[in-house]
Amino acid sequence: MxxxxxxxxxxxxxxxxxxxxxxxxxxxxxxxxxxxxxxxxxxxxxxxxxxxxxxxxxxxxxxxxxxxxxxxxxxxxxxxxxxxxxxxxxxxxxxxxxxxxxxxxxxxxxxxxxxxxxxxxxxxxxxxxxxxxxxxxxxxxxxxxxxxxxxVYGTGWHAAVRGGVAPGRTVTVIGDGAVGLLAVLSARQLGAEQVILMGRHRARTDLGREFGATDVVAERGDEGVERVRELTGGHGTHVVLEAVGHRPAYEQAFGVVRPGGTISRVGVPQYSEAPVGFTSLFGGNVTLTGGPAxxxxxxxxxxxxxxxxxxxxxxxxxxxxxxxxxxxxxxxxxxxxxxxxxxxx
Amino acid sequence: MxxxxxxxxxxxxxxxxxxxxxxxxxxxxxxxxxxxxxxxxxxxxxxxxxxxxxxxxxxxxxxxxxxxxxxxxxxxxxxxxxxxxxxxxxxxxxxxxxxxxxxxxxxxxxxxxxxxxxxxxxxxxxxxxxxxxxxxxxxxxxxxxxxxxxxVYGTGWHAAVRGGVAPGRTVTVIGDGAVGLLAVLSARQLGAEQVILMGRHRARTDLGREFGATDVVAERGDEGVERVRELTGGHGTHVVLEAVGHRPAYEQAFGVVRPGGTISRVGVPQYSEAPVGFTSLFGGNVTLTGGPAxxxxxxxxxxxxxxxxxxxxxxxxxxxxxxxxxxxxxxxxxxxxxxxxxxxx
Incomplete structure (x- = not known):
């Protein structure tokens, strides 16, 4: 064979x-x-x-x-x-x-x-x-x-479920790959009110809009974080679905999560350590969850x-x-x- | 004054x-x-x-x-x-x-x-x-x-609430200071079935038993992890309440948490980065939560x-x-x- x-x-x-x-x-x-x-x-x-x-x-x-x-x-x-x-x-x-x-x-x-x-x-x-x-x-x-x-659909769904997406929640999805796009679809199925897709490949983010993204942010890093904050009254979103797995995506995630919110990772982490201290997760009571779906x-x-x-x-x-x-x-x-x-x- | x-x-x-x-x-x-x-x-x-x-x-x-x-x-x-x-x-x-x-x-x-x-x-x-x-x-x-x-009571309670302690859950509490002991009390109030207190100061762990700890593990590090696993059929506990704030306590936490379980931190982290990759949190779908209560x-x-x-x-x-x-x-x-x-x- x-x-x-x-x-x-x-x-x-x-x-x-x-x-x-x-x-x-x-x-x-x-x-x-x-x-x-x-x-x-x-x-x-x-x-x-x-x-x-x-x-x-x-x-x-x-x-x-x-x-x-x-x-x-x-x-x-x-x-x-x-x-x-x-x-x-x-x-x-x-x-x-x-x-x-x-x-x-x-x-x-x-x-x-x-x-x-x-x-x-x-x-x-x-x-x-x-x-x-x-x-x-x-x-x-x-x-x-x-x-x-x-x-990929089950993984996007898992991200949204573990992230606690529910009616009225605001969500950022990091990554415009297949998992990210299906995390957008899943978040909308679960009732999210606002779904901000962070991605910079137009054909993909266009599909993301068809799957239900309400906003697209093409900027990355600090600039991307700033854009998401502008779209959310300065506070970030209740849920962040991280569908990349590289450390800059993780850092973007804690930049755009709202105090008391949840970062749900399904991108397989290509790093072993990352910020988890007072200024990244702890101070704002941010939850980090997710894993292989x-x-x-x-x-x-x-x-x-x-x-x-x-x-x-x-x-x-x-x-x-x-x-x-x-x-x-x-x-x-x-x-x-x-x-x-x-x-x- | x-x-x-x-x-x-x-x-x-x-x-x-x-x-x-x-x-x-x-x-x-x-x-x-x-x-x-x-x-x-x-x-x-x-x-x-x-x-x-x-x-x-x-x-x-x-x-x-x-x-x-x-x-x-x-x-x-x-x-x-x-x-x-x-x-x-x-x-x-x-x-x-x-x-x-x-x-x-x-x-x-x-x-x-x-x-x-x-x-x-x-x-x-x-x-x-x-x-x-x-x-x-x-x-x-x-x-x-x-x-x-x-x-300290509200902080122990917060740890248990954010950790999702509920009837039938098994819980490890790391730290026998006042917050750790009151996390034991809180976990029992919320219905935890088994509460393993990790601490090595006898007077404190004795008070922990009076607050409802079902087991006390005095060992630390790998030996302590091994002991908790022995007490939990090899799997660790559903919930880990981390009431210390130093990195060895964090490392102990992911060593004793059950797949799919939750680490809830209320000890103010004295570190900024820590393991969050496949072998620590991600692979077992472990949730990390908590913060200032x-x-x-x-x-x-x-x-x-x-x-x-x-x-x-x-x-x-x-x-x-x-x-x-x-x-x-x-x-x-x-x-x-x-x-x-x-x-x-």
């Missing part, structure tokens, strides 16, 4: 590897019909040290079940399924609380040396817990939107509006490529030629 | 200064009948640079109203009042939300160059918003417990149980001194001879 491997920063290849097969009784084998490249894939694309790879890539996919282990009870050959970016058993104490990313027996795709979504086949561990069957055909026009349930917890909740077309999160995809073109897909996303690339193997 | 001044680290003096008087129409002049020394007063006692002082000290007091400005409507001469550690107007948007520490017109006592609670008289700005009248006499046995409403917001709520004696937060006071002995009070608290020192001018 063909699969995507990253050898080091900037070096992505599609190669022939041994076919994935069912190994454990709880596995399912899925033939991928749609996958994609994630903004978070660009982090190793910038920083992966030489000699540490190759790593299989891809953690968002939809596909058809081709085989199941003997203990898989809820799925059968031929089912179309969507896979969240975390593997989870669905039964442990954390899964029962909706925190599937902390599953006691699960993990992340990058913990599996020989599996990844940017490939033809994927062995999915803990298939009953991890996968969700979809009531559409593999060639449905809804596939791009359904694919966002793997990660347990997207599995949200799929059933978000699915109906996707199926009936009342939301179209799949609009974040602006390019579709074949599997062998994946290296160019990374390049295009990195160069910001493409917002988010869908891979049709 | 006599008042306490700190000249630099380790140098506290009680001196004669000009009498405080009503200056603004919204001021009240209060003759202090009970005040105290705070754990947070020990931070400048350790670190105040030479040449930056002297600073007036004290932000917790009870006293009798001796004069009021012409705009003061709710207080009259002779009222016994308690002052929270923050000055607030009670009417701005933040006060109406219960975040009096972010009052648009208020501030902290250390923002006033010529006032402080460790003195005979205090000019209290925004008296209607700041002060609360107490239905007892100045020599009531309830005074020590009522005095904790200024800061708006104790004014809690006084009416906490008062009834203090007045009827069903809680006795004043038990944190283990020494009473006169105003001229305040320098020795600082020394005794710093040496941990005294847990909390009450000053009876």
């Amino acid at each position: 063909r699969a995507t491997l990253m050898y080091e920063a900037g070096d992505v290849r599609v190669e022939t590897v041994p076919d994935s097969v069912v190994e454990q009784p709880t596995d399912a084998l899925v033939r991928v019909t749609a996958s994609c490249i994630c903004g978070s894939d660009l982090h190793p694309y910038h920083s992966m040290p030489a000699g540490s790879g190759p790593a299989r890539m891809g953690h968002e996919f939809i596909g058809v079940v081709e085989d199941v282990g003997r203990d898989v009870a809820t799925l059968a050959e031929g089912d179309l399924v969507v896979a969240p970016f975390a593997i989870s058993d669905g039964t442990c104490r954390f899964c029962r609380e909706g925190l599937h990313t902390s599953c006691e027996h699960g993990g992340f795709w990058d913990g599996l040396a020989t599996e990844g979504g940017q490939a033809e086949l994927v062995r999915v561990p803990l298939a009953d817990g991890t996968l969700v069957a979809l009531p559409v055909a593999p060639d449905s026009d809804l596939v791009p939107s359904l694919l966002t349930l793997s990660d 347990p997207t599995r917890a949200y799929i059933e909740q978000l699915l109906p509006a996707v199926l009936d077309g009342s939301v179209q999160p799949g609009r974040v995809f602006d390019r579709t490529i074949g599997l062998d073109e994946v290296p160019d897909g990374y390049r295009a996303m990195d160069a910001r030629e493409a917002l988010k690339v869908l891979v049709s193997p | 006599r008042a306490t001044l700190m000249y630099e680290a380790g140098d506290v003096r009680v001196e004669t200064v000009p009498d405080s008087v009503v200056e603004q129409p919204t001021d009240a002049l209060v003759r202090v009948t009970a005040s105290c020394i705070c754990g947070s007063d020990l931070h400048p006692y350790h670190s105040m640079p030479a040449g930056s002082g002297p600073a007036r000290m004290g932000h917790e007091f009870i006293g009798v109203v001796e004069d009021v400005g012409r705009d003061v409507a709710t207080l009259a001469e002779g009222d016994l009042v308690v002052a929270p550690f923050a000055i607030s107007d009670g009417t701005c948007r933040f006060c109406r939300e219960g975040l009096h520490t972010s009052c648009e017109h208020g501030g902290f006592w250390d923002g006033l160059a010529t006032e402080g609670g460790q003195a005979e008289l205090v000019r209290v700005p925004l008296a209607d918003g700041t002060l609360v009248a107490l239905p007892v006499a100045p020599d009531s046995d309830l005074v020590p417990s009522l005095l904790t409403l200024s800061d 708006p104790t004014r917001a809690y006084i009416e709520q906490l008062l009834p149980a203090v007045l009827d004696g069903s809680v006795q937060p004043g038990r944190v006071f283990d020494r009473t001194i006169g105003l001229d002995e305040v320098p020795d009070g600082y020394r005794a608290m710093d040496a941990r001879e005294a847990l909390k020192v009450l000053v009876s001018p």
